[in-house]
Amino acid sequence: MFDLRLTDEQEAFTTAARKFAAERIIPVAGEYDEKGEMPLPVFRAAFDVGLMNVEIPEAYGGLGLHTLEGCLIAEELAYGCAGVATSIMCNHLGALPLMIAGTEAQKQEWLGGLTSEFGFVSYCCSEPEAGSDVAAMRTRLTKSGDGWVLTGQKRWITNGGYARFFTGFATIDPAARHKGITAFVIPRDLPGVSIGHKENKLGQRCSNTVDVIFEDVKLGPEHLLGEPGGGFAVAMETFDKSRPMIAAQCAGMIRRAMDESVAYAKERKTFGVPIAQHQAIQFMIAEMAMAYESVRLLYMKAAWEVDNGIRRTSTSAIAKAMGADLAMKCTTDAVQVFGGYGYTKEYPVEKLMRDAKLMQIYEGTSQIQRMVIAKNLLVRNG
Numbered sequence: 001m002f003d004l005r006l007t008d009e010q011e012a013f014t015t016a017a018r019k020f021a022a023e024r025i026i027p028v029a030g031e032y033d034e035k036g037e038m039p040l041p042v043f044r045a046a047f048d049v050g051l052m053n054v055e056i057p058e059a060y061g062g063l064g065l066h067t068l069e070g071c072l073i074a075e076e077l078a079y080g081c082a083g084v085a086t087s088i089m090c091n092h093l094g095a096l097p098l099m100i101a102g103t104e105a106q107k108q109e110w111l112g113g114l115t116s117e118f119g120f121v122s123y124c125c126s127e128p129e130a131g132s133d134v135a136a137m138r139t140r141l142t143k144s145g146d147g148w149v150l151t152g153q154k155r156w157i158t159n160g161g162y163a164r165f166f167t168g169f170a171t172i173d174p175a176a177r178h179k180g181i182t183a184f185v186i187p188r189d190l191p192g193v194s195i196g197h198k199e200n201k202l203g204q205r206c207s208n209t210v211d212v213i214f215e216d217v218k219l220g221p222e223h224l225l226g227e228p229g230g231g232f233a234v235a236m237e238t239f240d241k242s243r244p245m246i247a248a249q250c251a252g253m254i255r256r257a258m259d260e261s262v263a264y265a266k267e268r269k270t271f272g273v274p275i276a277q278h279q280a281i282q283f284m285i286a287e288m289a290m291a292y293e294s295v296r297l298l299y300m301k302a303a304w305e306v307d308n309g310i311r312r313t314s315t316s317a318i319a320k321a322m323g324a325d326l327a328m329k330c331t332t333d334a335v336q337v338f339g340g341y342g343y344t345k346e347y348p349v350e351k352l353m354r355d356a357k358l359m360q361i362y363e364g365t366s367q368i369q370r371m372v373i374a375k376n377l378l379v380r381n382g
């Protein structure tokens with residue numbers, strides 16, 4: 001039977017995350033955005049109440065929640081602040097290569113470390129010259145005795161300045177493109193690992209984004225995830241599993257844009273009546289409701305497929321692209337509903353609009369999602 005009702009447990013996680021967003025995130029979101037600093041007390045509190053690392057299996061100290069529950073939590077956190085949600089959910093992104101390709105010993109060490117002590121893992125895929133084109137990466141793994149030497153530079157690494165360890169990808173042979181890509185897991189404190197330039201961003205400013213540099217970092221075989229040359233498949237499976245969560249964050253941002261717009265439209269008067277009585281305003285708000293319901297259903301479907309072992313890359317891509325594009329539209333419209341005041345920092349909608357832009361860029365741009373969707377339709381037949 002088709003049933004969209006949440007279970008009692010799912011309701012409980014949603015309520016807890018909503019309360020956390022209202023009490024811990026929204027009151028400080030503007031201040032940390034302005035400063036461009038990570039709200040570490042907020043993250044520590046999220047860890048303490050069990051809203052971080054929720055999908056890590058119970059065997060490694062996590063809650064072992066499904067992707068759907070992780071998405072419900074992501075929606076609520078992003079309602080409060082997308083930057084906070086991105087940094088919290090980035091631990092899931094960083095943990096996924098371990099969950100997909102890690103040995104039992106690697107999972108015990110790294111996933112267990114994440115759940116036993118507050119901290120971050122970052123996901124190191126992108127490079128200065130390789131974002132959309134993952135297979136163009138230049139960070140090298142060179143064989144040395146029983147181990148490897150890692151050299152290169154990663155860019156745009158979320159939480160990189162605070163991470164205790166990194167999962168990531170390097171190539172054993174750049175000419176082999178995707179066939180040379182190899183996944184790794186390494187601690188931050190290995191000799192030769194350093195943090196470079198910190199980005200000064202348009203939005204999601206409280207989420208740390210930095211370069212991570214590897215200079216002749218000596219790795220043992222225990223630092224590789226899966227087989228040499230098998231990393232591209234790990235990266236793609238990671239994205240299939242993480243993109244529903246981006247869509248869920250978009251749903252949260254759209255709902256926030258809608259709630260703020262509804263409240264303001266009832267208060268603000270022009271021509272002697274609340275602007276809520278003008279059809280032009282009503283239509284923008286109605287479209288926010290249409291967007292919210294659509295994106296919520298899309299992320300739920302994509303998460304349900306992941307949780308049921310159904311590998312349809314296009315569902316995750318559709319949810320991510322639709323969510324990001326509608327979050328951009330609705331947050332821009334929210335600024336319009338607020339008129340001149342929407343353009344100031346007195347109200348939260350300008351931040352929403354700045355934050356939304358990133359959703360169309362990271363974890364595959366909106367153009368790359370369309371390429372994935374089209375390829376599935378035209379080459380793989382669905």
Ligand SMILES: Cc1cc2nc3c(=O)[nH]c(=O)nc-3n(C[C@H](O)[C@H](O)[C@H](O)COP(=O)(O)OP(=O)(O)OC[C@H]3O[C@@H](n4cnc5c(N)ncnc54)[C@H](O)[C@@H]3O)c2cc1C
Binds near residue numbers: 129159
């Ligand atoms: C704040 C932030 C946080 C991030 N966090 C992480 C992280 O934690 N880990 C990580 O690994 N990466 C991270 N990223 C990187 C992100 O995934 C990349 O920025 C993104 O994939 C795009 O790559 P690029 O910036 O190199 O753009 P490019 O690939 O240079 O693309 C530029 C433009 O060209 C378009 N384009 C590219 N190729 C095609 C094509 N074939 N057809 C049509 N259009 C095309 C793109 O859509 C885009 O509009 C983050 C980025 C940002 C901004």
